[in-house]
Amino acid sequence: MTHYTLHMPCTEADIRRLRIGDHVTLQDTLFGIRDATQIHMFDHGRRTRFDLRGHAVIHTAPNVRKVDKRATNDSGYEAVCIGTTTSDRMERFTRPLMEREGVRIIIGKGGLREDSLRAFSDLGGCYLAIIGGTAALETTWIEAIEDVDLDDLHPESLWRFRIRDFGPLLVAMDAHGGSLYADVQARVQDRRAAALAKLGVA
Amino acid sequence: MTLMTRTGVEPLRIVPDAIEEAAKLLYIRALKILPDDIKAGFTRLDASESDGTAKAILATMIENIGVAERTDNLLCQDTGIPIFNVLVGRHVEVDGWALKAAIRCGTERATREHPLRSSVVHPLTRNNDQTSCGLHVPVINLDFIEAERVLRIEMIPKGSGSENGSFLQMLIPADGMAGVKRFVVDAAMRAGGKVCPPVIMGVGVGGTSDLCMHLAKVAATRPLGSRCEDAEGAALEAALTEAVNSLGIGPQGLGGDSTAFAVHVEVAATHITMNPVAVNIQCHSARRASATFTPAGVEIGF
Numbered sequence: 052m053t054h055y056t057l058h059m060p061c062t063e064a065d066i067r068r069l070r071i072g073d074h075v076t077l078q079d080t081l082f083g084i085r086d087a088t089q090i091h092m093f094d095h096g097r098r099t100r101f102d103l104r105g106h107a108v109i110h111t112a113p114n115v116r117k118v119d120k121r122a123t124n125d126s127g128y129e130a131v132c133i134g135t136t137t138s139d140r141m142e143r144f145t146r147p148l149m150e151r152e153g154v155r156i157i158i159g160k161g162g163l164r165e166d167s168l169r170a171f172s173d174l175g176g177c178y179l180a181i182i183g184g185t186a187a188l189e190t191t192w193i194e195a196i197e198d199v200d201l202d203d204l205h206p207e208s209l210w211r212f213r214i215r216d217f218g219p220l221l222v223a224m225d226a227h228g229g230s231l232y233a234d235v236q237a238r239v240q241d242r243r244a245a246a247l248a249k250l251g252v253a
Numbered sequence: 254m255t256l257m258t259r260t261g262v263e264p265l266r267i268v269p270d271a272i273e274e275a276a277k278l279l280y281i282r283a284l285k286i287l288p289d290d291i292k293a294g295f296t297r298l299d300a301s302e303s304d305g306t307a308k309a310i311l312a313t314m315i316e317n318i319g320v321a322e323r324t325d326n327l328l329c330q331d332t333g334i335p336i337f338n339v340l341v342g343r344h345v346e347v348d349g350w351a352l353k354a355a356i357r358c359g360t361e362r363a364t365r366e367h368p369l370r371s372s373v374v375h376p377l378t379r380n381n382d383q384t385s386c387g388l389h390v391p392v393i394n395l396d397f398i399e400a401e402r403v404l405r406i407e408m409i410p411k412g413s414g415s416e417n418g419s420f421l422q423m424l425i426p427a428d429g430m431a432g433v434k435r436f437v438v439d440a441a442m443r444a445g446g447k448v449c450p451p452v453i454m455g456v457g458v459g460g461t462s463d464l465c466m467h468l469a470k471v472a473a474t475r476p477l478g479s480r481c482e483d484a485e486g487a488a489l490e491a492a493l494t495e496a497v498n499s500l501g502i503g504p505q506g507l508g509g510d511s512t513a514f515a516v517h518v519e520v521a522a523t524h525i526t527m528n529p530v531a532v533n534i535q536c537h538s539a540r541r542a543s544a545t546f547t548p549a550g551v552e553i554g555f
Contacts, residue, residue, distance in 0.1 A: 087379065114330055114370040131368065134330030137414040137447045161414070161447040161506055182313045183414065183449040183505060184538040186330040187321035205381070206370045221306075223507070232446065235508045239442055239500045246438055246496045252431040 054219060057156075060105025063175035066155050069222045071229035075179055076218035081158075081193075083111040083210030085136065088201060089144040092209075093151075099200045099209050104153030109181070110136045110160070112206040115196065126199040126211075133193050133212070134186025137161045138178070146170040160184075162223060162232035171226050178224035180231075192217040264344045265402035267546050269351040272406070275544040275551065276359025279408035280335060280385075281367055283542035284327045287318050288555035290477040291514070291539045298451055298511040307509025311451075314504070314537055329538040332369045333410035335360050335391040336474075342403035353393055356406075360384070360391050372413065394467075404546040409474050415452060415536035418444035421466055424528040433458055433530045434493065437516065440532040441497045446506015449536035453477065454497060454513050457531040458486070460521035469533035472517035474541065476555070479517070486518040493518070504537075514539075 053073050057065055059080040069075065082103060091097045114131035138159030145167035148154040155176050157163070160183030171177055181189065198211040223231045247253075295318070299311045321328045337356050341347065364371050364385040371383045373390050385391070398405075420440045424432045437456055444452075455473025457465040472481075481487045493516040503509025514537075523529060545552045 111330065112370060112372075114327060114332065114368070116368055132327040132330050132370075136331065137417070137449075139447050140417075160449065161445070180505065180507065182310055182317075184329045184412075184536055185313055185317035187324060187326040187328055188313065188317040190326060191320065191324070205383070206372075221507070231507055235502065235506060236445065238508070239445075239502055242500050243438065243442065246499045247435060249499070250431075250434045250438070250492055250496050252434050 059107055061155055062105065063155070066175050066177050067226050069177050069225050070227065071222050071225050071231050073222040074219040075222060076216055077107055077214060077220070078217070079214065080106060081212045081214045081217060082106055082108045083113060083133070083212060084108045085110060085112045085207045086140055087204045087207035088209050089141055089148070091201060091204060093144055093147045097201065101198070101200055101209060101211060105155055106153075107156035107158055107179075108148065108154050109158040110138050110141060111210070112136065113196075113210065115206070126196045128196045128199065130190055130193050130196055132186050133190045135160050135181045135183055135189065137183070138163050142167055145176075149174045149176050158220060162230070168224055168228060168230050168233070171224055172228050175226050177222055177226055179220035180223035181220055262344050264346040265342075265404065265546065265548055266346045267404055269348065269355040271546070271551070272352050272355035273359040273362070275406055276337065276356045276408070277363040277366070278553070279406065279542040279544055280360055280363040280410065281369070282553065283408050283410050283540045284329075284332060284369070285321055285325065286542070287328060287538070288476065288541050290555070292318065294477045294514040298514065302509055302511050304503060304509035306507055307503045307511055310504040310507065311511060327369075328540065329412060330370065331412040331414065332372045332385065333412045334373060334416070335385055336394070336409040336411050337391055338394045338396070338407040338409070340396050340398045340405040340407070342398050342400040344402050345404050347404065356391055356393060357386055361386055402548055405543060407541060407543045410540055412449070412536050412538060415448040415534040418448035418534040419466070419469070419532065421462060421529070421531040423462060424530055426526065426528050428528055432528065434496070436530045437493050437532060438496055438500070441500060441502065441512065444534055445502055448534045449538070450502060450504055450506060450513065451511045451537050452513050453535040453539055454493070454516040455533040455535065456489075456493065456516060456518045457533070458489075458518060458520045459523035459529065462529055464521055465529040465531040466533065468519035468521055469531040472519040473533045473535040474539075475517050477514055481518045481520065483520045486520045490516055490518045
């Protein structure tokens with residue numbers, strides 16, 4: 052159980068060091084991405100002008116306020132409330148995000164599945180769990196919305212945030228086939244029979 | 254008008270502007286301030302949780318409730334699908350058509366003026382009008398209550414992570430209560446960490462398919478500490494709460510005792526050939542706000 056601070060973008064070696072149960076705090080840059088963003092990028096063939104190589108993406112679609120473009124908010128938006136959505140819906144985009152765009156870290160809640168775990172192992176990636184539903188706190192870790200792409204999908208645009216001390220986040224799926232979610236699910240499956248027996252269900 | 258009102262009773266009259274203001278206020282308030290019963294639920298879970306990771310996660314959730322209040326910010330980024338439950342007491346005079354329009358207008362204004370993220374899209378084009386409104390949304394549920402000269406509006410911004418954890422099965426009588434219990438346990442397992450546990454798990458039993466699903470939503474959005482009015486339903490609540498929490502799914506699906514604050518059950522009579530069961534889940538950000546109109550004025554609460 053080690054705590055790491057990673058400045059974005061990071062290297063494959065940075066990621067392969069991480070093991071489930073470790074904690075990570077991110078610095079500098081984070082990209083926000085979501086259902087429609089990835090549907091358009093990978094199903095509709097759209098490309099982003101952002102360079103995502105070595106970066107972290109978070110499953111989000113923020114609440115924002117329109118402001119005049121200025122030094123700290125070049126995007127023309129400032130954060131109202133930024134939080135995290137359920138990752139499972141975006142399972143099939145993990146590999147293309149890594150292969151085509153070079154993403155190394157996915158941040159979300161609720162976890163991803165076996166195909167993502169294989170992609171993390173094959174390509175050197177990981178999943179960092181944030182506590183879902185704690186957006187007010189998460190917003191305090193974001194300094195500015197620096198830029199936005201694919202904004203016709205608003206709020207499901209591709210966002211670039213400037214972050215400071217973003218975390219600590221829990222390494223929940225690592226590049227060595229480890230998944231806290233799979234571990235918990237196996238234990239839950241083992242307890243099903245006892246739970247049903249106590250309810251008088253054969 | 255003498256046919257509509259009891260002699261000597263001046264009805265409670267509510268103008269649409271007041272409804273619109275209330276709808277706007279309730280949407281924003283619900284997103285920012287968690288009801289007292291949910292806060293108490295967190296305290297209870299935190300005291301009984303035995304897993305270290307789970308305890309740390311609960312602590313972060315509790316911290317977030319305080320940060321949201323101190324910074325006057327939203328608890329969760331998900332502004333949800335707006336739901337309004339309108340309960341009309343006796344001797345209330347309101348233009349129902351105008352009431353629906355006012356709720357919609359208040360929702361749009363909250364979205365634009367706060368501003369809030371519009372989380373509502375057309376289901377086929379996926380187009381977002383940026384108003385939190387669309388076809389049949391906000392959802393408005395209308396019912397009548399016995400209380401004199403009272404109109405109550407309850408607002409629920411229903412988060413999607415937990416709403417996606419909705420399940421319905423048209424079980425048959427031969428499946429019995431065993432089938433119902435097995436369905437609920439399996440629904441909790443399928444939902445896992447995706448629904449942002451600890452949750453309030455709402456279970457509907459009986460009715461028609463649509464009523465059954467609605468009962469599950471009523472159950473999921475009821476205050477903690479409330480019980481099913483049907484004695485058999487109340488007994489089922491207690492048994493299912495224990496069963497779901499014995500699975501070890503835990504906060505965020507990362508293991509622990511605190512999977513559900515509670516399992517709530519609502520029941521309705523059903524057909525001799527039917528045994529429907531539905532599950533709808535409310536996440537730990539179990540947000541609600543209410544406005545109660547009486548001749549004395551408007552009271553804002555949960």
